[in-house]
Amino acid sequence: MFLENLALKGTAVQSSTFYSCGAAKAIDGIRYSPSGKPYPDETYTYCSITSRQLNPWWRLDLLDSYNIFNVTVTNRGDCCLEQTTGAEIRIGNSLENNGNNNPRCGVTSSVPAGSSVSFSCGGMEGRYVNMYIPNIQAYLTLCEVEVYGTDSCEDFI
Template identity: 55%
Template sequence: MDKLIHLILLSGLLCVSGSLAGNLALKGTATHSSTYYDWAAQNAIDGVKYGDAYCSSTSSDSNPWWRLDLLDAYSISTVIITAHDNYLGETTGAEIRIGHSLDNNGNNNPICAVTPDPLPGNTVSLSCNGMEGRYVNVVRSGRTSYLTLCEVQVYETVSHKRKTFLRLKFSSSVDVAAESDKILHQLQSALASHISDFNLSWTQLPEKEEKRMEDRGRCVKTPA
């Protein structure tokens, strides 16, 4: 005899509000004053924050620098720097410079901020208050040292906020509607690594509808 399987089908309307500004660095290209072994400049914009294979580093240079080309001019609100766990001092005291010029490899552009010493939690967020430029440089001026960066994130200033509505549908053996807050938290965490300054909220909670489905020989797990 065929088994009767009960699935709980739900659909809800989700509102995503905010600037929805993505990490501009992921679309850019990077270079630096020299390369320490295979710690390439592009590693600092690969979207992965930790691990030697995902970090960039110069050799021991005089005034070591790293430069990001955003490929277009933007109004920059925030630059986020993640340092290497074991090489904290090789990122601190670095100048963040933003501008349009490539004079002196871009290191003559205006200063947005200087990374503190030490970086709290190995990551620091620096406000640039809408400085405009195509190039973002990280340079340790007046030093002969390495410059090690595990991730550089760059976010633009967005002049207005907007809302986006998404219709979500679920098929589950549990009552997803009863866990709507948990789902919202999981979605927020998943999106946080790709977009900034946003909020999620249900405008219509998932509604439940039970549907009987026949199992014709497939292996389907059912509650005991």
């Protein structure tokens, strides 16, 4: 079974936007995390970043429901590694609480600088994939989010 990166077909929004670091930058297909040298402003070019706020979130709308098997998150490589730490990956079909009440696939621990970490979601069904840091004031930074799955109507043989 071939799994495609469904994120490339979707649209993204986030709870707020720091500088010019909009939500779509995390689904542009560029798994690049700037090192800060020689151009520290590259983070603003390649990564989505929310403002520092209580309960920051980022949401991908896949425009249809899919069985999600894997979510891969790429962290920035220049600084501020904690800006992905503790993010809950939530998948489902509800927009209640901006989609942050959907079932949880996993929680990021410390993602090393410039690295990508994958989470197995076992075929969870959903249209929305959220990254959500609950109960603290924080920035949420995502340099790339990849979502691998199949059409939820597809039969497996």
